[in-house]
Amino acid sequence: MLRIRNLHVEVDSRPILKGLDLDVGAGEVHAIMGPNGSGKSTLAQVLAGREDYRVTAGTVELDGRDLLAMAPEERARAGVFLAFQYPIEIPGVNNAYLLKAALNAQRKARGLPEIDAFEFMKLIGAKLEAMQMSRDFLHRSVNEGFSGGEKKRNEILQMLMLEPRLALLDETDSGLDVDALKIVANGINSLRSPERAIVLVTHYERLLELVVPDYVHVLAGGRIVKSGDRALARELDERGYDWIQAEAAAS
Amino acid sequence: MSEMLIERQFERQKDTLPGAFEPRKRALAAFLERGYPTRRDEAWRYTDLKPIAEAEFDAPAAADARTRERVRARVEETAPPADATRIVIADGLVDEALSTPPNEIALARLVGDERLDRIGRTAASAHPLALLNRAFARDGIRVHVAAGKAATAPLEIVLVASGNGRIAQHPRIVIDLERNAALDVVVRAIDLDDAEGWLNVVFDVVQAEGSRLRIFRLQEHGDRLDSTSFLSARLDKDASLVAGYVDLGGRVTRNDIDVELAGPGASADLFGVFVASPGRHVDDEIHVDHAAPHTRSETAFRGIADRDGRGVFRGKLLVRPGAQKIDARQSSDNLLLADKAEIDTRPELEIYADDVKCSHGATVGELDEDQMFYLRSRGLDADSARALLTFAFANVLLGRLEPAPLRERAVARVAGGLAGLVEWESLR
Numbered sequence: 308m309l310r311i312r313n314l315h316v317e318v319d320s321r322p323i324l325k326g327l328d329l330d331v332g333a334g335e336v337h338a339i340m341g342p343n344g345s346g347k348s349t350l351a352q353v354l355a356g357r358e359d360y361r362v363t364a365g366t367v368e369l370d371g372r373d374l375l376a377m378a379p380e381e382r383a384r385a386g387v388f389l390a391f392q393y394p395i396e397i398p399g400v401n402n403a404y405l406l407k408a409a410l411n412a413q414r415k416a417r418g419l420p421e422i423d424a425f426e427f428m429k430l431i432g433a434k435l436e437a438m439q440m441s442r443d444f445l446h447r448s449v450n451e452g453f454s455g456g457e458k459k460r461n462e463i464l465q466m467l468m469l470e471p472r473l474a475l476l477d478e479t480d481s482g483l484d485v486d487a488l489k490i491v492a493n494g495i496n497s498l499r500s501p502e503r504a505i506v507l508v509t510h511y512e513r514l515l516e517l518v519v520p521d522y523v524h525v526l527a528g529g530r531i532v533k534s535g536d537r538a539l540a541r542e543l544d545e546r547g548y549d550w551i552q553a554e555a556a557a558s
Numbered sequence: 559m560s561e562m563l564i565e566r567q568f569e570r571q572k573d574t575l576p577g578a579f580e581p582r583k584r585a586l587a588a589f590l591e592r593g594y595p596t597r598r599d600e601a602w603r604y605t606d607l608k609p610i611a612e613a614e615f616d617a618p619a620a621a622d623a624r625t626r627e628r629v630r631a632r633v634e635e636t637a638p639p640a641d642a643t644r645i646v647i648a649d650g651l652v653d654e655a656l657s658t659p660p661n662e663i664a665l666a667r668l669v670g671d672e673r674l675d676r677i678g679r680t681a682a683s684a685h686p687l688a689l690l691n692r693a694f695a696r697d698g699i700r701v702h703v704a705a706g707k708a709a710t711a712p713l714e715i716v717l718v719a720s721g722n723g724r725i726a727q728h729p730r731i732v733i734d735l736e737r738n739a740a741l742d743v744v745v746r747a748i749d750l751d752d753a754e755g756w757l758n759v760v761f762d763v764v765q766a767e768g769s770r771l772r773i774f775r776l777q778e779h780g781d782r783l784d785s786t787s788f789l790s791a792r793l794d795k796d797a798s799l800v801a802g803y804v805d806l807g808g809r810v811t812r813n814d815i816d817v818e819l820a821g822p823g824a825s826a827d828l829f830g831v832f833v834a835s836p837g838r839h840v841d842d843e844i845h846v847d848h849a850a851p852h853t854r855s856e857t858a859f860r861g862i863a864d865r866d867g868r869g870v871f872r873g874k875l876l877v878r879p880g881a882q883k884i885d886a887r888q889s890s891d892n893l894l895l896a897d898k899a900e901i902d903t904r905p906e907l908e909i910y911a912d913d914v915k916c917s918h919g920a921t922v923g924e925l926d927e928d929q930m931f932y933l934r935s936r937g938l939d940a941d942s943a944r945a946l947l948t949f950a951f952a953n954v955l956l957g958r959l960e961p962a963p964l965r966e967r968a969v970a971r972v973a974g975g976l977a978g979l980v981e982w983e984s985l986r
Contacts, residue, residue, distance in 0.1 A: 355935045359927070383937035395932035399950030399957075408946070409936035416937070448954075465936065 308333045308504050309354075309374075309473055314365035316346075316353050323349045325529035326365070331473070334501040338515055338540060339508045341526035342548045347508045348392055350526070351477040355389035356382050369473065383409075384416035386472030390462035390479050392508075397449040402461070405449050406431060406468050413469060434467045437497065439490055455482035463494040474498060474505045480514035492517030512544035527552050560611035561593045567726070568693060571617045576669045576696060585692035595686055604870040604902050605812055605841040610756050610784050615726035618649035618696060625720050628750055630656050633716050636748050636778065638963030642714035649720050650727030650757075651697045663709050663741065668698035668730055685814060688788045691728040691760040698730035703739035705766075712742035712961060719783055721753030732762045735769035735797070744964055745775035747785060749807075754782040763791035765799065767821065772800040774959050776968055779807035781837060788814045795821030795850075802959055803830035804968050805840050812841045819846070819853035830859040831952045833972060834867030834899070841870035846886065848877045851911075854885040860955050861892040862948060863899035871903040875918065877911050884914040892922040893951050949973050 309331040316324040323346045331337050341347050353360050354367065356379030367374040369385060377385065397405070411421045422430070435442060438460050450458050459479050466474055476495065480488060495505065495518045507518060515523070515537065523539040524531045527548065532555035533539065543551070568586055575582060594611045595602040621629060629648050633656065643660035646653045652667050659665050703709060717729060735741060747757065757779075765771055771791075779785055785808045791799055805811050817826045832840040846855045861869035871890045892901040905918040925947050933943035952972050959965035 355931075357931055378940070379931060379934035380937050380939045380943075383935055389935050391932065391935075395928050397929055397932070397947070397950055399953035400946060405933070405936065408938055408942070412937040412939070412942070448950075469936070 308370055309506075310366075310368040312366045314350075314353075314367060315363045316349055317361045317363055318349060318359075322363075323360075323529055324353070327526070327530050329524065329531060331504045331506060333472075333504055335522065336499065336505045336507065336518065336520045337522045337524065338520040339506060339524050339526050339531075340510055340512075340540060340543055342510065342552075345526045346529045347510070347526050348477055351389055351392075351475045351506075351508050354382075354475055355379060355387060380412070383469075383471075384413050388466050388469055388471030388474050390459075390466055390474070390476040392477040392479075392481070394450045394453075394458040394462050396451045396453075398451045400449050401446050402449055403431070403445040406445075406465065409465070410468055431468065434464055437467065438464045438494055440464060456484065456487045459483055459491060460487065460494075463491050466498065467494055470498070472503055474503065475508070476506070477508045478510070479507070480509055480511055488514065489517065512540045515540045525551050527555060560608070561590055563612065563614065564690070565590070567615060567617075571694065574617065575694070582693045585689045589686055589689040589693065592686065601843055601872065604868075605810065605839065607810070607812075609810060610786075613724065613756070615756060616723035618651055618725050618727055619722070620651060621648055621653060621720065621722075625722060625750075626653065626655065629653065629718050629720060632718065632748060632750050636746065636967070638744075638961070638967050640963055642712045642744060642961075644714045644716060645699055646716045646718060647697065647699075647729045648718040649722070649725050650695070650729045652699060660709065660711065660713060662707070663713070664702040664704070666700045666702070668695070668700055668732065685788055685816075687758055687786050687812075687814075688760050688790070691730060691758050691788070694726065694728040694758075695730045695760075696728070698732065700732040700734070701741070701743075702734045703736060703741050703769075705736040706738045707736075708740035709742065712744050714744045714746065717745065717747045717757060717759060719749040719753040719755050719757060719779070721750045721755070723755075725755040726758065727755065728758045728760075730760045730762065733764070733771065735763075735765045735771055737766045738768040739766070740770040741772075742960065743771070743773045744961075745773060746964075747775070747777040747779055749778075749780045749783055752780045752782055756784045756786070758786045759788070761787070761789040761791075763789065763799070765791065765793045765797040767795045767797060769794075769797045771798070772802075772960065774802045774964055775804065776959075776964060777803070777805045777807060777811065778971065779809075779811075781807070781809060783808055784810040786812045786814075788816070790816045791826075792818045792820055793824040793826065796823035797821065798825045798827075800827045801829075802955075803832075803842070804956065804959070805830070805832040806968075806971055808838060808840070810839045812843070814843045814845075816845045817847065817855070818849055819855065820849050822850045822852040824850065824853045826855040828855070828857045828859075829955050829958055831955050831968075831972075832859075832861045832869055833952065834861065834863040834869045834901075836865040836867055839868045839870075841872075843872050845874045846876070846888075848875070848881045848884045848886060851880065851882045851884070853881065855887070857888040858955060859890050860952060861890075861901050861903075862895065862952060863892070863901050864895040866898050868899070869901035871901070871920075873905045873918070875905075875907045875909075875916065877907075877909040877914055877916065879910040881911050882913040884911065884916065886914070886916045888918040890920040891951075892920075893948065894922065894924055895948065945974070
């Protein structure tokens with residue numbers, strides 16, 4: 308589904324990704340781990356289409372289409388969803404409006420009719436329940452005055468509504484207490500299906516206890532330096548990242 | 559030269575102006591001493607009154623049956639609020655046939671009433687446009703709410719420009735709230751068709767101890783009407799005032815608000831939103847005078863300017879000597895949608911007491927890139943995201959408007975082409 312080859316990205320003229328390769332197939336869950344500053348968030352943002360991150364070399368294909376040539380909204384409509392590490396506050400726009408506008412923009416792009424108010428309320432009601440969020444939440448401004456945990460839950464709620472084909476979750480586990488982490492993990496797991504792929508960017512192992520990945524990759528110095536399965540995540544949790552960086556440097 | 563024009567207008571109209579002539583003459587003389595403000599005047603640095611000063615205006619005449627019907631239709635079509643009692647002032651004259659006065663609060667027409675003069679006894683009388691209003695006012699109302707009484711429905715005052723000639727109208731609204739009285743007022747300014755002219759309205763408010771007044775004003779003039787408004791309010795101990803202004807139309811619009819917090823515990827919440835679309839000029843000049851200790855105020859204005867639209871905000875906070883324990887906040891945030899658009903904002907603090915909490919901030923900027931990316935990453939195209947963020951910028955303050963039908967109309971007007979928005983806003 309997602310095919311990344313030799314990706315080089317600069318942020319403020321500083322190279323961050325330096326030749327990254329990654330393949331993610333339908334139905335798979337990948338975890339990308341790595342020390343701070345290794346480029347994990349940059350990767351997530353570049354895939355979602357952030358324009359001030361400059362791609363200097365490499366290709367990214369989504370189902371054979373050139374992802375890098377697409378505007379952020381085209382990527383969303385093609386099924387890419389980024390759960391932000393720091394969700395943006397938008398005072399003056401309520402959550403219900405954003406959810407409905409986003410859903411309809413994507414439905415329209417797929418040739419589906421707009422969802423009517425009744426269907427929408429029914430759908431959102433079920434998702435709110437799944438995320439254990441109260442209905443008042445719909446009438447609050449997007450992320451404004453939310454706690455860190457509420458913001459993360461809101462990202463997952465949006466994801467459940469939009470049902471993306473490729474979900475990118477950027478440090479969604481950070482800042483969550485144990486209960487909230489479980490709710491978020493359940494939300495993510497509910498989306499697992501043979502048609503969908505999920506990429507979890509994290510530097511803790513604890514989310515991966517709840518959302519078990521098929522593959523674990525280590526991103527360091529702007530490249531994937533090691534790939535493995537769930538056992539790799541455990542090893543990283545115990546031993547840290549230094550040995551991998553040393554290993555990578557040696558090769 | 560433009561002062562000569564106004565003298566000539568006064569000469570022509572003087573025999574038809576109701577009530578005592580002397581106070582009018584005095585007001586005109588006081589105006590002429592300094593004449594129209596110019597851009598050398600600090601308070602008028604960005605607003606040129608020339609289009610008004612150099613125009614020939616007609617005197618208003620009572621509406622004929624046909625005009626009245628059209629006014630009625632226009633008032634209905636621009637509707638809210640539903641349960642309000644209503645006073646229609648067309649071309650500066652109260653139209654009793656179109657008005658549904660409340661029976662729970664005392665209303666009097668101000669034709670020739672000596673209470674017109676009250677404003678002449680306050681510091682606010684120095685305002686040049688208030689002086690012209692005093693010289694030329696033909697009509698208006700006095701609203702009086704007795705001690706301890708709270709009006710159950712808002713009082714709607716609709717100011718209409720009929721477009722029967724190029725009319726200068728100077729209505730005057732006097733509001734007196736006795737001890738612990740409470741009132742909501744909705745002011746709507748509208749035109750028939752593409753009316754040309756000048757609306758120069760004065761609100762003269764006096765609030766006794768513990769009284770509560772809220773004024774929400776929606777201005778929807780067309781492209782050829784100039785609009786100036788002056789609100790002077792004096793608040794005694796523990797009185798509170800909320801004033802919310804929304805300016806969406808007009809050619810030149812200038813709003814002055816002048817609030818004196820005269821007794822301890824008095825508080826004022828002033829907010830405003832303007833959209834200076836192409837060809838429009840909007841200027842808000844907001845003064846808050848903390849004349850007593852333990853008073854609070856919040857002033858929050860937001861402006862949007864597009865293409866050659868032009869906006870101005872100046873806020874003056876004054877804390878007088880000895881006025882301790884003050885909480886005063888002021889903010890002016892502005893959004894430019896095009897390169898040629900311009901908004902000038904000047905928050906000013908003058909503080910002569912030491913135990914006070916004051917803050918102010920002003921921003922002029924463009925849409926936030928992070929917000930744009932967030933919305934687009936959810937599937938909204940760039941144009942929709944821009945429109946939504948522009949709306950949201952205004953909506954932060956529009957949400958404070960009351961009652962709901964007025965808020966919904968303002969929201970709908972600002973939201974423009976954003977389909978479905980009103981429906982969701984009304985879920986609040």
